[in-house]
Amino acid sequence: MELDNNQLLRFTTAGSVDDGKSTLIGRLLYDSKSIFEDQLEAIENTSKRKGHEGVDLALFTDGLRDEREQGITIDVAYRYFTTPRRKFIIADSPGHIQYTRNMVTGASTANAAIILIDARHGVIEQTKRHTFIASLLQIPHLIICVNKMDLVGYEQERFNEIMTQFEEFSSKLLVKDIRFIPISALEGDNVVNRSQNMSWYQGAPLLYELETLHISSDINKVDARFPVQTVIRPQSEEFRDYRGYAGRVASGIFRPGDEVTVLPSGFTSTIASVDTYKNEVSEAFAPMSVTITLEDDVDISRGDMIVKKNNLPTVTQEFDVMLCWLNNHPARPNTKYIIRHTTNEQKAIIKEILYKININTYERVTDDKQLVMNDISRVRIRTTKPLMVDSYRENRITGSIILIDEATNETVAAGMIHS
The missing domain is CATH 2.40.30.10 (Translation factors)
Structure with a gap:
């Protein structure tokens, strides 16, 4: 089945230390059969060596442990997996004391955030902090996974208590879509497969929610913004008179013939051409990397911004x-x-x-x-x-x-x- 970029979902996981984040990611990868055979075999062998009865799911996300032990700072690791419905990128950040930095880094491009809550402890300060950061970064979807339900007897009453706790403080925030799922990452309940232990839960398991979330583009298509990265002046005789301004379109659309303003100088001109490394194009939009040429010789350098005349920052x-x-x-x-x-x-x-x-x-x-x-x-x-x-x-x-x-x-x- 062919996949396109519209089917790519970026999500981040957030939780306190020992909330089961590594086990949850491991369970997602394991039950969705997104593990290479040699990797699975190595983890099965390591699990046996450590005396575990089954596969230690947390080992799937422990690839960076050696680097951390050597003092190499790796705050966020990106993990990739695919199902027939969608491609996924997980921003996996450790939950130690630098959790704000890690979450800000991992969540800055996320379409969704999974926030884990330990069913035994309920909502804690880090839950509120992670939710506030998700709201601040305008992540459109929050999935609240109440984990370790097996340790509270899979009780619906406990799940409802935590939902109420969460809704009491999150009502003050601007979060568009919040979903709650009772799970046990260790046992596999409601992660990839529906739980047999929580028949009272009528919703979908986590993977189905991730596969069917609507992905809306967060790119501003209205305000044309082109930050100049570098000035292109080829030395060859053939392109002696060429002067282009290269960069990545931040937002909006640019076309030849558009009247533009260069900031902060305020000089105005008209776009002569929009070029890529292959050929000239009829329009450029975010996040394309292009070179814009102007009809007038304007003094422009790195850090300047080309914008539309009628729509200024x-x-x-x-x-x-x-x-x-x-x-x-x-x-x-x-x-x-x-x-x-x-x-x-x-x-x-x-x-x-x-x-x-x-x-x-x-x-x-x-x-x-x-x-x-x-x-x-x-x-x-x-x-x-x-x-x-x-x-x-x-x-x-x-x-x-x-x-x-x-x-x-x-x-x-x-x-x-x-x-």
Whole structure:
């Protein structure tokens, strides 16, 4: 059966340590027969050697354990599997203390998020944190898997209690679609196959939900944004007069003949051609990588943005951001960081911390002005030169930024621009 890109679902898994995330991914791969025979044989042998009666499903996701033990930092691993209905990419991140950083990284391109809850413990702080991040990143589908139902006697009453707990706090968030599934990853209940132990559950198992979720494109098709990555000026005699601006279309559509504005300079021109490495094309749209040529000789460099004349982003040096602090070291007030926004890179400072989010109540905290790892806050950022920005809610590409420590070159924060 031929598969196209519309059948590709990217999803992330989030849960506290020991919630059974590795076992769940292992069960998905094992029961959907997405394991190579030699890999399965190796894991069966390892399971026997460790004294397990059956296959230790968690071993399917332990391929990076050796690297982590050697001190190599791998925060998010991507796993791939296919069923007759769809292709899948799982962003699998470990659930240790750096969970905010890992989830922000893994979930940034996800169509759906699976949030695991241990049936014995119910909703905990990390459940709320993961749900808030999923809401912040505008992941359209949340699947809440209440795991380890075998350890609470497969009780419907316990499942209903956790659903109520979750709905009480998630009602404050903007999440379009939330689904609840009672599962036992270890025993296989409601993961790939319907559970015989929970006949009271009338919904579909997890894999069927993943196979049938509607995938809506998060690409903004209205606002034309083309961040320039590099200027193309061939040295050959044949193309001596060629001057093109290469990059990836962030959103919208560009065609020859379109009147455009170059920002931040404000110069205007008309698109002469849209070229790919093979040939000229009649239009370019996200996420195509193309080279645009203009009818006028305009001064353009990396970090500039080509947009439509009648639809401009905000050009500013100061803006508000919902910031996730990802670094072990706290933010230093009035310290210069490197800010990256599309192809633009320059210096910036966190001018003001407006408020932090109390992850248990989702209330705003205004009297705490220090940012430490895992904090989520609204801050005001000032840059040395103008950036061309949109609200993250309207455009995920031109509405997101990262901050980098100049001294260590570490990414210290990721942010969503707030209009």
